[in-house]
Amino acid sequence: xxxxxxxxxxxxxxxxxxxxxxxxxxxHEGIFAQHHILVNxxxxxxxxxxxLGRARRLDVLAGGCACCVGKEALLAKLRDICNSASGxxxxxxxxxxxxxxxxxxxLAIADAIARDPVLVRRLSVAGPIVLMDANLGAEQxxxxxxxxxxxxxxxxxxxxxxxxxxxxxxxxxxxTLRQIIPGAELSLAERGVPRTLPDVGLExxxxxxxxxxxxxxxxxxxxxxxxxxxxxALSTWLSALLVARGEDVIRVKGVVRAPAGRLLLQSxxxxxxxxxxxxxxxxxxSGPSPQEGVIVxxxxxxxxxxxxxxxxxxxxxxxx
Ligand SMILES: [Zn+2]
Numbered sequence: 001x002x003x004x005x006x007x008x009x010x011x012x013x014x015x016x017x018x019x020x021x022x023x024x025x026x027x028h029e030g031i032f033a034q035h036h037i038l039v040n041x042x043x044x045x046x047x048x049x050x051x052l053g054r055a056r057r058l059d060v061l062a063g064g065c066a067c068c069v070g071k072e073a074l075l076a077k078l079r080d081i082c083n084s085a086s087g088x089x090x091x092x093x094x095x096x097x098x099x100x101x102x103x104x105x106x107l108a109i110a111d112a113i114a115r116d117p118v119l120v121r122r123l124s125v126a127g128p129i130v131l132m133d134a135n136l137g138a139e140q141x142x143x144x145x146x147x148x149x150x151x152x153x154x155x156x157x158x159x160x161x162x163x164x165x166x167x168x169x170x171x172x173x174x175x176t177l178r179q180i181i182p183g184a185e186l187s188l189a190e191r192g193v194p195r196t197l198p199d200v201g202l203e204x205x206x207x208x209x210x211x212x213x214x215x216x217x218x219x220x221x222x223x224x225x226x227x228x229x230x231x232x233a234l235s236t237w238l239s240a241l242l243v244a245r246g247e248d249v250i251r252v253k254g255v256v257r258a259p260a261g262r263l264l265l266q267s268x269x270x271x272x273x274x275x276x277x278x279x280x281x282x283x284x285x286s287g288p289s290p291q292e293g294v295i296v297x298x299x300x301x302x303x304x305x306x307x308x309x310x311x312x313x314x315x316x317x318x319x320x
Contacts, residue, residue, distance in 0.1 A: 005121070006095055009032075011130075035097045040062075040099065050264055050290065057093075065100075127156060131158050131160050132147070138176070152180060225294070231257075248302060249299040252266065255290045263275040
């Protein structure tokens with residue numbers, strides 16, 4: 001029975017799976033247009049809302065993952081939305097879409113809602129839709145307990161960035177996902193645009209899935225690089241960091257000032273993505289402006305002061 005309840009779609013997936021890119025394309029196509037979009041990031045400096053641009057109703061839940069430390073903030077926000085979506089304004093909203101942080105367990109969020117005496121009567125939780133990077137998915141399923149847990153909760157899995165993957169590797173990943181979650185709907189999307197799912201026969205063996213122990217926790221760190229930082233030095237330092245510590249640095253995100261303008265900077269594992277130039281005026285974007293000159297590094301075994309000292313030394317050299 002979902003009558004009278006507002007659908008909540010949970011969009012999950014590991015760090016760098018491409019959740020914002022996928023969602024941006026759906027919004028562009030008018031899908032989820034009448035949804036209230038909630039963006040949760042593990043870091044205090046939110047940048048994903050910049051990727052989402054002009055969603056009509058968008059709130060950023062920054063400063064804590066909504067499945068754990070940010071849970072109360074999420075529940076309070078959901079109660080607010082439910083209250084304002086009732087009465088005279090009932091029917092204006094088709095639903096809520098929550099883009100979770102890459103560190104979130106979607107099941108923990110669904111659980112928290114089910115335990116909330118108000119929200120359990122007001123929301124019907126759909127999904128979760130879980131995105132997985134088709135290039136990194138095999139490795140993540142074999143080594144990242146969190147990535148595997150996210151997939152295990154999915155009712156729908158979308159493999160992102162499939163164009164760069166060999167047909168054999170893609171088939172093997174699909175066979176593995178079918179083994180883990182036999183009932184889930186599988187699809188492919190390149191930058192949000194659907195691609196045809198290849199036929200994968202039963203002769204394709206799934207990947208071996210070792211039992212995974214909980215590893216070192218993944219944490220988000222902020223690094224101040226200066227509002228007028230030396231862009232060349234920064235990109236060189238980041239590239240060097242990703243080469244040296246690519247196993248530990250899972251994700252880098254931030255907004256920095258470069259000669260060309262404001263740049264949105266992102267990496268997934270060892271790969272720096274091409275920076276996106278942002279307009280100087282934040283008026284067109286929903287949600288708060290990100291702090292300039294701060295980058296967020298998410299990973300394991302990272303120490304904020306060591307990173308800061310390394311950058312200082314390097315920035316000093318680069319600025320000479
Ligand atoms: Zn969490």
